[in-house]
Amino acid sequence: MTRLFFLFPLLAALFAIKVSAAGGEPQVAWHGTLKGGLAEAARTGRPILLVSGLACLHQVPGIW
């Protein structure tokens, strides 16, 4: 069973729109840990795009 926290909007979306597009522009799908990312790169043999960033600005969270 699925619990819906916004029953009406979700049902409206399910039945009124074609299930093909999500909100916002798609972004890079980031692995969030070195261990997980390296394991996936080793498994697939794909190259690595590595970035790092501080998950706060002047210690205020919620912003890179």
Place this chain on the structure above:
Amino acid sequence: MDGSFLSTRATVEAARPFVCIRLATYENQDEVDFMKALYVSYTGEIANTMFALLSPDGKTRLSEADRSPAQVFGGVSQRRSDQPGATEQNKVAAARRVESMEVISLACPGKKGAGGAPQALPFLGDLRMAVNVAACDNQPLVVVYAEKPDELARLEKALQPIAWSKEVIGRALYVAVSDAAEYTRFIKGEKPAVGYALVAPEPYGRHAAPLLAIDAATKPDSVRKQLIAALALFNPPPKDFEKHEAEGLKAGIQWKPKTPITDRSRRQRGRSRRRP
């Protein structure tokens, strides 16, 4: 971190053949050590941000490693984007960046047979970090929850093809949780239930509110449809960086990284000295 260099459509597409890893700086000593082996600033320590393209084993640099794509490929940061010629410089840099990534992905096409297997979910390390990163990205977070390891593994596996499908890829973040206390500490208003929860972070990423819960017994096609529909409805306003920072400072909202910050700006050093 200036995300503008890695959020253009061309760069996002060029990044798809890569395994993309984004580390939160100063949160894990092993990761700090790895970064330190790739790039250190003039202080001999890692910087707040880093960029590099690496071989599949993570041992060989396929580009220079530096603070950001701008240092490697050129371009002007978002904060200086109003300076004369910035738009043109960024176009040239973006083309150079995309070309380099395309050349590397052709040279490293991946192992034969690996392309057919579902990719691992791109998990964040823990729920505290995941909610903050979701707030940083202004994106929703999919929490995969089960206390039993085999159940968690089953849920992860079932979600893999959905997470990497063209309708869902790059539109949400992911974290696995097996501890009910951790769940209730960061997800407000709903008890943990085995399955998937799509949650929305509050702006400062201290906690998140549930948007949708999907029971573990739900069939994959239904999971997919519900997730796509819920993601389509998630459309928060963009963040005003300066306002966010100012209001956060005023409210005393602080994030404490798990390892020491070694790349403090002059402003940060001054603020630290002023604190009792």
